[in-house]
Amino acid sequence: MALYHLTPSPHTVRLPLYLERVSAGFPSPATDYMDNAIDLVKHLIPHPSSTYILRVAGDSMRDAAIVNGSLLLVDASLRPGHGDIVVARLRGDFTVKRLQLAPSPHLRAENPAYPPIPLTDEEDVHIVGVVTTVIHSPSRYG
Incomplete structure (x- = not known):
């Protein structure tokens, strides 16, 4: 297995992050509340x-x-x-x-x-x- 390290991109991708959690059990009413956005790269890859x-x-x-x-x-x-x-x-x-x-x-x-x-x-x-x-x-x- 060869390991290749990529140079981090200066671009970010921000996706909507909703305050309401989705139920994996019984359904809950949907809400329209959005908390802002989350940058998945920054969130998932701290190093x-x-x-x-x-x-x-x-x-x-x-x-x-x-x-x-x-x-x-x-x-x-x-x-x-x-x-x-x-x-x-x-x-x-x-x-x-x-x-x-x-x-x-x-x-x-x-x-x-x-x-x-x-x-x-x-x-x-x-x-x-x-x-x-x-x-x-x-x-x-x-």
Whole structure:
């Protein structure tokens, strides 16, 4: 996998941000109140010079809502911590998994069909970034 860093664009895209939340349970009445606008780039990418995008292949993270074809925003400047979803280089290949530091350090898939990957001195594992955002379209559009 080659990593390419893009030069941030001076342009912004501002989209309307509504104050009202949409219900994922019972419907709520619609309102016409708008809070201003949100710049998605500024909101989703606080560290543009250290952020890159990867496309997911496979189903090992499906229970974390990361599915085949999802796009991941990955920030290489963040220090990975317990419970973070990370991109790691393992034996020369890249993988996305959840970092577990206790009771023993390992990378955990979010699909029970995949075993945990122990993080030992013998393993050649390097965390290359923390996943900050997952982007995928509903199946109708994906």
